[in-house]
Every structure is written in C-alpha cells, then in structure tokens.
Amino acid sequence: MIPRHQKVIFSVLLAxxxxxxxxxxxxxxxxxxxxxxGEDSAPTNAPLVAPAEQATLLVANDADNTLxxxxxxxxxxxxxxxxxxxxxxxLLDLYSxxxxxHPAPGGGNAVSQVYLLPALGEKDPLHPDAExxxxxxxxxxxxxxxxxxxxxxxxxxxxxxTLHANFPRVTQVRFLVDGIERHTLAGHADLTRTYLATExxxxxxxxxx
Amino acid sequence: xxxxxWIAAVxxxxxxxxxxxxxxxxxxxxxxxxxxxxxxxxxxxxxxxLASGQPEKAYTLTMSVRLRSQLGVRGVQVITTREQDxxxxxxxxxxxxxxxxxxxxxxxxxxxxxSGVHLFVSSLYPMQPSRFAPWKTAQAAWxxxxxxxxxxxNSALLHAGVTVTLSRSSLPGVDSMACPAVAVEMAPDRxxxxxxxxxxxxxxxxxxxxxxxxxxxxxxxxxxHTQ
Numbered sequence: 001m002i003p004r005h006q007k008v009i010f011s012v013l014l015a016x017x018x019x020x021x022x023x024x025x026x027x028x029x030x031x032x033x034x035x036x037x038g039e040d041s042a043p044t045n046a047p048l049v050a051p052a053e054q055a056t057l058l059v060a061n062d063a064d065n066t067l068x069x070x071x072x073x074x075x076x077x078x079x080x081x082x083x084x085x086x087x088x089x090x091l092l093d094l095y096s097x098x099x100x101x102h103p104a105p106g107g108g109n110a111v112s113q114v115y116l117l118p119a120l121g122e123k124d125p126l127h128p129d130a131e132x133x134x135x136x137x138x139x140x141x142x143x144x145x146x147x148x149x150x151x152x153x154x155x156x157x158x159x160x161x162t163l164h165a166n167f168p169r170v171t172q173v174r175f176l177v178d179g180i181e182r183h184t185l186a187g188h189a190d191l192t193r194t195y196l197a198t199e200x201x202x203x204x205x206x207x208x209x
Numbered sequence: 210x211x212x213x214x215w216i217a218a219v220x221x222x223x224x225x226x227x228x229x230x231x232x233x234x235x236x237x238x239x240x241x242x243x244x245x246x247x248x249x250x251x252x253x254x255x256x257x258x259l260a261s262g263q264p265e266k267a268y269t270l271t272m273s274v275r276l277r278s279q280l281g282v283r284g285v286q287v288i289t290t291r292e293q294d295x296x297x298x299x300x301x302x303x304x305x306x307x308x309x310x311x312x313x314x315x316x317x318x319x320x321x322x323x324s325g326v327h328l329f330v331s332s333l334y335p336m337q338p339s340r341f342a343p344w345k346t347a348q349a350a351w352x353x354x355x356x357x358x359x360x361x362x363n364s365a366l367l368h369a370g371v372t373v374t375l376s377r378s379s380l381p382g383v384d385s386m387a388c389p390a391v392a393v394e395m396a397p398d399r400x401x402x403x404x405x406x407x408x409x410x411x412x413x414x415x416x417x418x419x420x421x422x423x424x425x426x427x428x429x430x431x432x433x434h435t436q
Contacts, residue, residue, distance in 0.1 A: 149380075151322035186257070192381075
C-alpha cells in the first residue's frame with residue numbers, strides 16, 4: 001500500500017515536469033524565431049567590389065633568370081598601401097600555382113602590409129616626390145621560400161620591379177618579416193639593405209592577360 | 210797623367226771581361242696567382258636543402274675540395290675559407306679573401322631552383338679604387354674585374370656544355386671582398402623542356418663544372434699575367 005503523502009509528492013513532481021517541458025518547448029520556439037529573425041536582418045546584397053584595373057607584374061622565371069612584364073586585370077582598392085598589397089598578392093599568387101615559372105609557396109597572403117613613405121636620403125631633384133615602399137612579408141612565406149641565390153634574388157627583384165612599375169614614385173624598397181628586420185630571405189638574398197627599384201629591369205614584355 | 214790613363218784602361222778592360230763572363234740576369238719572377246674558394250654556409254648554417262636531402266653546406270664543401278684539387282694539380286695556389294663543417298662569419302670569409310690578396314675569389318653555392326650554373330656578380334655600383342674602402346662596399350672597386358672574371362667563367366662553362374645564367378645581386382660577404390669575386394651557384398642541369406638531365410649529385414656533372422671552372426681560372430691567370 002503506497003502511503004498518501006508519497007502519492008501527493010509523485011503527483012506534484014509529475015505536474016512540475018509537464019509544466020517544465022511546456023516551458024522549455026516554448027523557449028526553444030522563441031530561440032528559433034530569434035535566429036530566423038537574425039538571418040532576415042543579414043545583408044543579402046554582395047559588398048561593393050573595387051573596379052578591375054590593369055596592373056603590370058614583373059614575373060620571375062627560374063629557367064632563364066629573367067623578369068617578364070605581364071599585364072593583369074584585377075580589382076584594386078583606392079588606398080595606395082592596400083593597392084600595392086593587392087598587386088603583390090597577385091604576383092605571389094602566380095608563384096604559388098603548380099605550373100609556376102618561379103615556384104614559391106604562400107600566395108597572396110604572403111604580404112601582410114605595404115607602407116609607402118618618403119624616400120630615404122637627400123632629395124633627388126629629378127624625383128622630389130620619390131617614395132620608399134616597406135614590404136612586410138609573413139614569416140610563413142619566408143620560412144617556406146626555396147633557398148638559393150637565384151630564386152631568392154628573383155623574388156626580391158620581382159617585388160621591387162612590380163612596385164616600381166605600378167607606383168613610378170617608388171624608387172626604394174625595404175623588407176620586413178613579421179614586422180622586424182631579417183638578414184636574408186632564405187639564407188641568401190640580403191633583406192637588410194634598401195633596394196633601388198631600378199635594379200629590377202624586365203627582360204621582355206609578356207602577353208596581355 | 211800617362212800613368213793614370215794606363216790604369217784606367219786596365220780597369221776598363223777588366224770590367225768588360227767580367228761583364229762578359231757574368232751569368233745572365235734571372236727572369237723577373239711571375240707574380241703570385243692566388244684563388245680563394247669560399248664554400249658557402251657551414252656549421253649551424255645549413256643553407257638550402259637539396260633534393261637528395263643533403264644540406265647545401267655539405268655540397269659546397271664537396272665542390273670546394275673538388276675544385277681545389279683540380280687547381281692544385283695545375284700549380285695554382287688555392288686558399289679555402291673552410292675545410293670542414295664549421296660555421297664562418299661572412300665578414301671573416303671576406304677577411305680571409307682580402308688577406309690572401311687573391312686574383313680570383315669564388316663563392317660556391319648550390320640550389321635546386323633553376324638550371325645549370327648561375328653566376329652572380331655584386332650589384333654594387335663600380336667605383337674607383339681608393340686606399341681606404343668602406344668594408345661593406347669594398348667590392349665596388351673590383352666590380353669591373355669581377356664582371357670580366359664572370360665572363361671568362363661563362364665562356365668556359367658554355368664550352369663545357371653547361372647552361373649558364375649571369376646576374377647581379379647584393380651579396381653579403383662577397384660585397385666586402387677586395388678581389389675579383391663571383392658567386393657560383395650550381396643547380397641541376399636541365400634541357401630546354403626543363404627536364405633534369407643531371408642531378409646535383411651526379412659525379413660526372415660535378416666534375417664537368419669543376420673542370421670548366423678550373424680551366425676558366427687558368428685562363429684568368431694567363432690574362433692576369435699579361436696585364
């Protein structure tokens with residue numbers, strides 16, 4: 001025989017469980033409605049993309065140790081630093097493709113920032129508004145770059161030449177890796193010096209792409 | 210008066226006899242010809258990693274030893290910056306080259322990128338030699354001679370059937386050398402379709418390149434003596 005007080009407790013607990021189940025169901029429904037409402041408020045239009053423009057890339061070729069000038073069409077932001085980064089990103093994207101003439105992993109993310117500053121040293125009367133480009137490379141790109149005098153020199157010169165081709169006022173280029181100075185790219189090419197953009201001279205004109 | 214002129218005549222005759230009997234003067238000694246071989250990297254600095262898994266530092270040392278013996282048997286005085294796996298500062302390498310007063314300084318490198326042999330000369334702007342040169346740009350006074358040396362090396366390598374590319378680059382270490390200096394980077398030999406025809410480990414390829422470099426340096430020695 002079940003005592004009366006136990007029957008009462010059981011009934012109360014059962015009733016409480018049913019009430020809690022109903023409340024939980026309603027809370028779940030409300031959360032679902034909030035989620036749907038949030039999705040509705042999300043932007044459905046694609047963000048505005050910068051218009052595609054022509055950029056000249058000095059593409060390195062390991063086979064004959066040359067820099068080939070190629071014209072590419074790509075969306076470019078208005079800010080000069082971001083623009084330079086986008087152009088170098090495209091150049092390094094070409095190097096990361098499997099059939100690249102100058103294989104170097106990393107791609108477009110290899111350049112963290114590009115800063116355009118007034119050129120170092122005395123003002124050149126011929127180029128009074130000359131600029132220094134400081135290219136900040138990622139440590140991941142540098143540590144995975146193939147080692148060798150030729151391949152490292154070509155990477156550095158193609159970056160310098162590409163910057164000068166698209167920003168004629170850039171006459172000097174310096175390199176940082178993760179924001180700090182580093183001795184060499186991958187054991188050979190000197191990254192402590194200021195490169196003159198004129199050191200990178202394209203050897204041929206590439207096809208329009 | 211008569212007596213003194215007679216003595217003078219006797220002395221003159223004796224002098225002429227002595228000069229006729231004297232041995233011919235020895236030829237002027239050939240100027241010393243010294244080549245400095247700098248096997249790049251070493252010690253903790255492994256350099257690049259080659260396809261065989263060998264570090265660049267070991268390969269450059271092998272090539273240095275091979276080239277040293279080829280030059281040694283031809284009577285060329287060779288000074289090497291290292292003979293074993295030791296780390297040597299770039300400045301110390303330049304110091305060794307500058308103390309040797311060498312007529313040719315060759316910095317040896319190796320890479321899997323590209324094909325054939327890559328010859329690099331310092332990209333410093335040529336300057337007139339001066340008594341005191343800045344350490345970091347001492348090579349500027351020698352760039353013209355370095356370019357000439359690279360031309361001789363290029364001809365010899367092409368003659369040996371090796372693909373050659375010539376370039377200029379900023380070369381820490383070499384830029385401080387006060388001698389005609391060229392950085393020589395060996396890469397696998399590839400044909401026009403970029404198919405590898407000889408790996409870096411290929412003994413025949415190593416011998417061919419070392420032989421061509423030795424022949425070029427002997428030619429450079431001849432040119433140096435004629436100037």
